[in-house]
Amino acid sequence: MRRSVLCVTALAVVLFGCGKEETPPPVAPTAPTTNAATPSAQSGAVANTLTDAHLEAVQKATKPLKFVLIVKTKNNPFFLPMIKAFEDTARELGVAAEVQAGAQEASYEQQVALVQTEVSKGTAAILITPADSKALVPALKKAADAGILIINLDNRLDPETVKSQNLSLGGYVGVDNVQGGEKAGMALMEAMGGHGDVAVMEGIRGVDNAEARKKGFELAVGHRLKIVAYETGEWETEKAYNKTLSLLAAHPTLCGIFCANDNMAIGAMKAVAEKGKKGQIKVVGYDDIPTVTEAINSGDLSATIEQHPDYMGKYGVRMALGILQGTIPKGSEYLVSLETIQRRNAVSPATP
Amino acid sequence: MTHADQTADEGAERPVRRQAQTFAILRSWLVLLLVCGMFSLHPVFRATFWTRDYLPDIVQQSGRNIVLAVGMSFVVMTGGIDLSVGSVLALAGVGMGMALSGRPASPPWLAFAAAFPIAFLGVGLVRRALNARLSAAPIVLYAGIFVVLEAVVGIVLAQALKGGLRVEGAICFALLIGVSCGLVNGLVVSIGRVPPFVTTLGMMSMARGLTLYATNSQSVSVNFPRLRTLGDGPPLLLIALAVVIGGSLLLNRFRAGRYVLAIGGNEQATRLTGVSVETYKTLAYLLSGLCAAIGAVLVTAKFGTANTGAGTGAELDAIAAVVIGGTSLSGGQGSILNALVGALTITVITSGLVLVGIEVNLQQVILGGIIVLTVFIDQIRKRQG
Numbered sequence: 223m224r225r226s227v228l229c230v231t232a233l234a235v236v237l238f239g240c241g242k243e244e245t246p247p248p249v250a251p252t253a254p255t256t257n258a259a260t261p262s263a264q265s266g267a268v269a270n271t272l273t274d275a276h277l278e279a280v281q282k283a284t285k286p287l288k289f290v291l292i293v294k295t296k297n298n299p300f301f302l303p304m305i306k307a308f309e310d311t312a313r314e315l316g317v318a319a320e321v322q323a324g325a326q327e328a329s330y331e332q333q334v335a336l337v338q339t340e341v342s343k344g345t346a347a348i349l350i351t352p353a354d355s356k357a358l359v360p361a362l363k364k365a366a367d368a369g370i371l372i373i374n375l376d377n378r379l380d381p382e383t384v385k386s387q388n389l390s391l392g393g394y395v396g397v398d399n400v401q402g403g404e405k406a407g408m409a410l411m412e413a414m415g416g417h418g419d420v421a422v423m424e425g426i427r428g429v430d431n432a433e434a435r436k437k438g439f440e441l442a443v444g445h446r447l448k449i450v451a452y453e454t455g456e457w458e459t460e461k462a463y464n465k466t467l468s469l470l471a472a473h474p475t476l477c478g479i480f481c482a483n484d485n486m487a488i489g490a491m492k493a494v495a496e497k498g499k500k501g502q503i504k505v506v507g508y509d510d511i512p513t514v515t516e517a518i519n520s521g522d523l524s525a526t527i528e529q530h531p532d533y534m535g536k537y538g539v540r541m542a543l544g545i546l547q548g549t550i551p552k553g554s555e556y557l558v559s560l561e562t563i564q565r566r567n568a569v570s571p572a573t574p
Numbered sequence: 575m576t577h578a579d580q581t582a583d584e585g586a587e588r589p590v591r592r593q594a595q596t597f598a599i600l601r602s603w604l605v606l607l608l609v610c611g612m613f614s615l616h617p618v619f620r621a622t623f624w625t626r627d628y629l630p631d632i633v634q635q636s637g638r639n640i641v642l643a644v645g646m647s648f649v650v651m652t653g654g655i656d657l658s659v660g661s662v663l664a665l666a667g668v669g670m671g672m673a674l675s676g677r678p679a680s681p682p683w684l685a686f687a688a689a690f691p692i693a694f695l696g697v698g699l700v701r702r703a704l705n706a707r708l709s710a711a712p713i714v715l716y717a718g719i720f721v722v723l724e725a726v727v728g729i730v731l732a733q734a735l736k737g738g739l740r741v742e743g744a745i746c747f748a749l750l751i752g753v754s755c756g757l758v759n760g761l762v763v764s765i766g767r768v769p770p771f772v773t774t775l776g777m778m779s780m781a782r783g784l785t786l787y788a789t790n791s792q793s794v795s796v797n798f799p800r801l802r803t804l805g806d807g808p809p810l811l812l813i814a815l816a817v818v819i820g821g822s823l824l825l826n827r828f829r830a831g832r833y834v835l836a837i838g839g840n841e842q843a844t845r846l847t848g849v850s851v852e853t854y855k856t857l858a859y860l861l862s863g864l865c866a867a868i869g870a871v872l873v874t875a876k877f878g879t880a881n882t883g884a885g886t887g888a889e890l891d892a893i894a895a896v897v898i899g900g901t902s903l904s905g906g907q908g909s910i911l912n913a914l915v916g917a918l919t920i921t922v923i924t925s926g927l928v929l930v931g932i933e934v935n936l937q938q939v940i941l942g943g944i945i946v947l948t949v950f951i952d953q954i955r956k957r958q959g
Contacts, residue, residue: 296791297782297883325782326886427935454934458886459877464635464921468928471622471631485793488877496634496806497627513795513879 272556277540280315280549287346288318289542291535292336294353294377296323298457299511300531301351304375307535308349315543320345327457328426330354337361340370347371347392347542349535355380355430363389373542375534377430392545393554395538399431402527403438403482405562406506409525410478411443413504418477421451421469423462423490425482432457435482435508450476455486463489470497478504484514484526491522510563521565528561598907602899602915605948609919613926622929630807636921637814638869642888643895643913644821645756645865648858650896651825653838653905654763654770656859659866659892661781662755663885666870668785670748671794671880673739674801681788685731686724688750691757691860693723741800748874749867755781756863760856774859778889785882794880805876817868821861821910834858838905895920898948 291308293301305321312319324332330353338361340348348370352358359379362372371392378396379389410420422439425432440449450473455462462481470476470493479494481487487507494503500522507514510528517523537556544550613619622628642659649656669688672680697720731747739747755777762773803809825831833854836844845851869888874880899916901908923944927937 296786299792299882302791325779424934451928451931452934453928456887458883459879459881460638460873460884463877464925465928467631467635468925471625471628472618472929472931485881485883488879492877511793513793516795516797 270551270554272541272550272554274537276550277537277544277556280540280544281547282314283316283543283547286318287543287546288320288344289347289349289539290320290322290340290345291375291538292322292333292340292348292350294324294333294351295327295329297325298327299513300509300529303530303532304351304535307532308539309535311536311539315539317346317539317543319539324353328353328429330357333358334361337365341365341368345370346546347373349373349375349538349542351376352379353377356383359383359387359389363387366390371542371545373538375538376531380430390552392552393541393550393556395534395541395556395558397529397534397558397560399434400438400441402508402529402560403435403440404442405438405560406435406480406508406525406527407439407442409562409564410439410480410504410506411447413506413524414447414478416446418447419450419473419475420447420478420480421453421473421476422449423465423479423481423486424452424454425457425486427454432482439480447478455481455489457483457485459485459489461489462486463493466490466493467497470494470499470503476503478506481505481507483507484509484511484523487514487523487526488517491517495522510561518563518565525562525564528563530558530561533558598900598909599911601952602912602919605898605900606915606919606922609922609926609944613922613930616930618931619926619929623926630811632918632921632925633811633814634807635925636917637810638872639888639891639895639920640814640914640917641817641865641869641872642892643899643917644817644910645862646889646892646896647821647899647901647908647910647913648825648834648861649770650893650901650903651834651838651905651908652855652858653841654855654858655774655893655903656756656759656862657771657774657889658755658759658777658781659862659869660885660888660890661778661785662752662863662866663870663873663888664785664880664882665755665781665788666748666751666867667874667880667884668789668794668882669751670744670871670874671796672789673735673744673747674741674796674798675794676738677794678789678792680735682728682732682735684751684788685735686728687754688747689724689727689731690754691750692727693720694757696720696723741798744801745871748870749864752863752865752867752870753860754863756860756866757856759863760859763859764852764855789882791882793882795878796874796880797878801875802878803875805872805874810872810876813868813872817865818910818914821913824861825910830854830857835906835908838907840906891920892917894945898945900952 289312291305293305295301308321309319322336324330333350333353334357337348337350337358341364348365350358350362350372352374355377366372366389373392374394374396376396378394379391384391420443422436424436443449451469453465453469455465466479466489479490481490484507487505490505494500494505504524506524507526510526514523514526518526541550541554541556545552613623646656646659669680669684672678697716700719701716734743759773759777762768763770804813825834833844833849834857836849837851837854841851869885873884895916896913897903897916898919899912901912923941924937927940932940
């Protein structure tokens, strides 16, 4: 696969470290490196951050255990690698696995019901990607009180609410969406040649990862590119297409669009192509779903962010088992490293 | 061409009725003009909207909703509602995608689902033919015919799917899936007497679930140039227009259309005049399913991908278009042009709000407010008139 990795961890450090003094970030295309996860910018609490080695050391289960993974919805292809890795790792470690899901991305009531059912089913651990970062806390608290280990995946539970309700979380495995947004911002900036007007196509407002990606994007481009419009495509191709058509008319100077997921990027690319502005207006997506691979290769999509959801499934199981066996302390955290996916020759012009 | 707003109650006085008719025809256009006028107060809107570059975009944006709103109109005119169109759109879309690309392979049960309307039609034809000679044919006979037809057509379709279909075949397959869902809705509502809200809410959940189940939750890439042209510029416009004209003709020039309105006006009275209420009610839901499938073809063609999440919330857009067009949710009146104008109005509002740069959260508030306000003014007018 024609992919290359753009490691901007160093950049993140530069950005965070320098504060007001803005130096042009040196965009350094490098070969894939083991990208050490930077500590999350959004979590205030000091957590015990684990590395791959800690989690790989977890041993096979000695007694029968059952783990349940509750994802937001199976509607979003993002969760499929997570589910598969969860099931595979559970099998490998001799743990029984079960997967549950809500109907829609925002079906948190359904998730609450699913958590409640698990309490009476003799489950050892619940791994959950909460559809709402606050509303699920009371249900999870009940489950935790009943002796079930709770591992939070992907979308982070609101630390304030967790604290105030006294929920004792097993741990967190996820990505730093702020960092992802920054990487997307860097990629867009690079594609645009470092200046110009951009628009942000957000996910559903108020959802944690949508807000974090937006925040990260703003952090990365804030002082260099001009953000002329914020719109939401509600994670949806068609809505993003409609909004983009209007944005293109209202902002003729637009040079770039950041879409908070790839489904929306497909819609934005279509609108850009229809208006004959392919190449003039750069589009950057997020998630690296299979349907955009072609667009990445043809250069229609300048970049997208791969979050390795499979790692979340894999290391979620390992963390849960490690805590149950006592080799990993409760309240641990593991952050999956993010990758910027671009067309190879967009990074190194030497290749034909 | 249309005499819009055909009310079922014929008792009203002539002059008053004519005046009301003229108003009903103009009403939806007035709303659209008013919305355009209000937005035109903003300089950016004036500069960007009224251009040869942007006006066609309005049609491109509303094409899918126009098609769905036409189908929805028939259901609403019977006094019902169809909440399942968004999910049916997704199911028909991935059905078409799988039939074309073969990745993932189309599951056999989808072929049997698509065979349902054909088998049903077959039984209907046999029954009509036999009724002339036989006063009462045993139900077992019909069941037998149905099972045989379903099995034969299903197996043939499943075999055809294995080899992959041409673009035309895949489109027909999508339409069959849509019709199948609509037919189930219609039969459950009319013969099963389950309230439309419940029936279609159930179908909404089932069709979305089947979409995910059939594809293992993966969106399907459908990058076929011959299909993709359908989703662009003139072809999309022509398809949407054809649906509007077809719907108008059916409503105004055929008995079926008049019966649909009559059922919405007074179901009991219509039944007493000897009209098969069940048949025409079912027809309305079937048309809605068909339109959802046409919408699926348009969306899939446009983006070259059949998303499992396609059409989320589309039912609400379609209902809003019908309502803002002036068709009453209590049934018995309305026209297809209303749906067209309603869908255009919704698009002008949503895109206008982006053009003038209203904050995202406020956009929803304003759209919702305009919908309620339009219907509210209608109600005041009706009470006075």
